[in-house]
Structures are given as C-alpha cells and as structure tokens.
Amino acid sequence: MRSTGVDSDFAAFVEARQHRLLRSAYLVCGDHHLAEDLLQGALVKLALRWGRVREGDPEAFLRTVMYRDAVSWWRRFRRERLIDAPPERAAGGDDVPGRLVFEAALRRLPPRQRAVLVLRYFDDLTEARTAEILGVTVGTVKSQASAALRKLRELAPELGEMAGRE
Amino acid sequence: MTMTADRLTELFEETSADVTPPAFAASAWATARRVRRRRQVLATVAAFAAVVAVTVPVRGRDRDDFRPAPPAPAPSVPVPSARVVTGGVDVVPPAPVVRPVSPLPADFTIPADAPKLSGHPVDRAVAVVQEYDPESADQSMRPLHVLDAAGAWVRIDVGDFGRTHDGGGNEADPLRPTSLSPDGRRVAVPQPEALVVIDLPAAKAHRIPVPGLNEQVMWSGDAIVLVGQGSAGVVRVDWAAGTVAPEPAAMSAWHGGGSPVASGDIAELIGAEGGRKVRVWRPGDARPVRELPVDLGLVRPSGYAMSEWYGPAIPDRTGRVAAAAWGDHTPAEGVRHLGGVQMVTVVNTANGLVERLLDLGVDRWKSCCAALDWIDDQTLLVKTDLEGLITWDVRTGEITRVTTGPVRATVSIRLP
Structure with a gap:
C-alpha cells in the first residue's frame, strides 16, 4: 500500500x-x-x-x-419534520402506488422496528444475526418484527396481503 | 421464507431502487487518515495542555473571570490558528489551542462516586449532563448529573422521569440543551403528560401535569417553562405555582432557545414556504413580532447556504441568536458539497443577516454539533462531535478548545 x-x-x-x-x-x-x-x-x-x-x-x-x-x-x-422536498422518484412501474404507500408506512415505524425489518427482509439475515447486529435478544427481534408488521398493516391496510399475517 | 415475506422483500427492493451507487472507499480511507493524524496531534496538544494547566492559578468567580483565559504560551507543537476565509466565514482548525473556561472541566468524565443531590443540594449549576454511548450494548438511560459552580459533579437522584417519545414511538433522552434555567438553579425535564422541574438548591423535584407528549422545553425567565413538542405550539408552566396555561404565541420549543427574561422575545430560525426565515415571538402575543427572510449576503459570496437548522437558537443579549445547521458549500473553485456541510450560524434577529458562519466540514454527522451558550457578547460555546466543547469568537473568528476530547453526552450549560 x-x-x-x-x-x-x-x-x-x-x-x-x-x-x-x-x-x-x-x-x-x-x-x-x-x-x-x-x-x-x-x-x-x-x-x-x-x-x-x-x-x-x-x-x-x-x-x-x-x-x-x-x-x-x-x-x-x-428530527421532527423534514423541510426539504423529498427526493424525486423515477416515474412508471405498475406498483409505484403500492411502493409509495409502503414507504410512507415504513417511515412511521420506530427506528428499531424499521431496522429489524430491513435486516430480516432486505438483508435476508437470520433472527440470530439480526439480534447480534442490533445488540438485542432474539426474543426482541421476534417481538419487534411482529409489532412492525402489525403496525404496517394498521397504517396501510391495502398492504395486508403483502406484508403477511404471522 | 413465506410468499408474503418475499413480497415484503420485493417492496424493500423497489423502495430503495432509486438509490444510486456511491463511491466511498477513497473518501472513507482519506477521512480515517485525517482522523488518525488529528488524534495524534490532539494527544500531543492535550499532553501539553495538562502541563500548562497545572501552572494556571485558580480564578475567582467574577464575571470576567469566566471568560476564556489569555492564550497559553506558544506550545512546542504546531497549533494552527482559526482561518478566516472571507465574508464572516470561519473554519475549525485541525487542532485548536486548548484554553480552559472555568469552571468547565477539560474532561467530562463523570466520577462513578459523584455525591447524590438529595444529600448535596446545589445552589447554582453551570451544566447539566446526561451521558450516552451509542456503541455500548447497554442502551439504558443514563442518570442526570449537574456540575456546580465550583466544578464538582453531583448526581440527580430526585424526581421520577424516563425517556420521552413521539407519536411514532421514537424515543429520546429527556435532557434538552435548554433544560437548565438561566439562573442555573432548576432543571426542566420534559415527560409524557408532565413536566418535571428539579429544584437544585432545595434538592426536590416538582412534577406538574402537562397534557401531551412533551419532548422539548425552554425557559422564559427563571419562573416559566415553555413546554412543547417539535411543532409550533407550547404551554406555559409556572413551576413554582404548579400552574399550566396555553401560550398564545405559536412558537416552537424545538427551534426556540428561550429567553433569560420572562417578557423577552424568543427567536426561531426556520424553514418555511418562500425560504429560510427568522421569526420572533413575544410571550403572550398570538402574532409574531416580526418575520424576516434570512439574509445570506455575507456568506453567499463564499458559497454557503443553509438547508436546515437543528435545535435551539441560543440568544445573546444583543438580539442575535446562534444555532447549528447543515447546508451547502459551492465555492468558486474546488470541491462542491450540495448538502452535508455542518455549520454553526450567528443570525441577527433584527434584520435576518447571517453575520457569521462556522464551517465544521463534511466529515461529521448531521446534528453533530450544537450552540450551547454565550460566554460573553462575542464568544460562543459550541459542542462538536470531534473536539468536544469549543469556543468561537464571532468577532475575530478565533477557535479554542475547552475540552481535551469529545463529550459523549447531552449537555445544557449556563455560564454565570
């Protein structure tokens, strides 16, 4: 080097x-x-x-x-609110409305619940690895994921079938 | 993975599909190299400062004695002075000279055996501190400590309070940079459905029921606490009388820094339709005293612009406020940064002019830094993530370092 x-x-x-x-x-x-x-x-x-x-x-x-x-x-x-305009989005795509609904609902989750969902369903990590990364127990990962999915369904009922019912 | 989990994964993929590929390796490596160099220089400067400190006599408590001490003799290591760029813009030097501000310590490490407030009432505090450690596995809430005027730490063991949270469940530690009263004798702690005021000389806590989630506080004089959330709207709490009343002025306890005088005006630096603005409220009046566009005339030629202010606008006694911000730097030549530049600004609330700007660079976190208190009419005390506490002379641009290392804590400071 x-x-x-x-x-x-x-x-x-x-x-x-x-x-x-x-x-x-x-x-x-x-x-x-x-x-x-x-x-x-x-x-x-x-x-x-x-x-x-x-x-x-x-x-x-x-x-x-x-x-x-x-x-x-x-x-x-x-931050309590964002005063700058949100980033522009590429137009098109059959399910853009669903994506936007999902994103808006995701923003309303507490940060740890968001992190659990992203680690589990975007990074595709196990509950054990997710727990290690966040410094919490596997039980906490389970309960946070469950609460997050429940909250997503409440915030965006139209995503119910997408977000799953566990 | 179930089919529904697959759909969730698809939604995550689609939601993040517009994020463009970055190229961070070179900049991260270069930043790490600068951090290593800075640590080496600071370690040398700190060692030098420790030698100098033992030769500095203990100073009295007169107002002037709390100003920064005269410059230390030139050390044997290179110590760059603050660089004034142009048009009221200053840049934090790589290794500011260390200069104590009595009675603030050079090291904010709180002793584990600090006495309890219940057994050691504090007549006047200069700081309230709540530690945090984002890298620790233990994320439980740390206790509040006060630093008295003699420089001794006392742990607050009275009052029952926990973290605050917003409507989405996002939690925050309850100490705010504006929690300590102007006279240094009370600490306001916002709580869901309540305000807790800790009376330091009496070593007692008062819990006043206040509707709402209550995440922010600021003082209007020494008797009134204005309590609110992030958005506009606060309630007036007379902590001694235990009374709560709506405040007609639609001010925000997130943007406002309070006032040392109960009837004093309170200024906010805000983003609003039509641009960035200074809005000034007078307690009791439903309409703002004035609202002015922020004037970037002094800093725009150097390529600076604010995107957003963070936290309270700390007032001096001459109509100026200081607040942390982030924004852009687009110099005529060199590297452009559209967003991501951390800064502290001093704004004249009479005409909206940004009189002075401290460029803290781009190698920091958003909300890394905060204006804490005015030491005198030209010197601001600022907390930064890398240096800890620094002073910024807004007339000469000189930057000095108060602490020898970062301060991992929320702090509220009221120097006598």
Missing part, C-alpha cells in the same frame, strides 16, 4: 458492498443525505480498524456500526 493510496483490499471490500449497504441505510433512515452520512461514518470507523478487522468479519462490523448508529441517531437527534 502506498502512503497516499487506499488499501486495495479495503477498496475492493467497500466497492463490492457499498451500494447494497447504502440502500439498507436509506431504508432504515428514509433520507438520502443521512443514509450517506451513516454509511460514510461506518466506513471511516472500519477504515480506522481495518488492520484488526480485516481478518475477522468486516461486513458484520460494518453492519453493526451502521445500524446501531442509525437507531441511536434517531433516538438522540430525531
């Missing part, structure tokens, strides 16, 4: 995962700028510890930092 360059392993690791992780961050926080802040912050922490983490499970480290930061950010600094 040159003194002024990026570690090639770090660059390859980040390039392979950053888009998917940014999408996860966006789903959890609902804000493009904040999603980039969250991922960028987690990547800086990873870079600072790369020498120690690279031989272990850097992806787990990255997800843990990002999701816990997302939840704690909302707990401590939660």
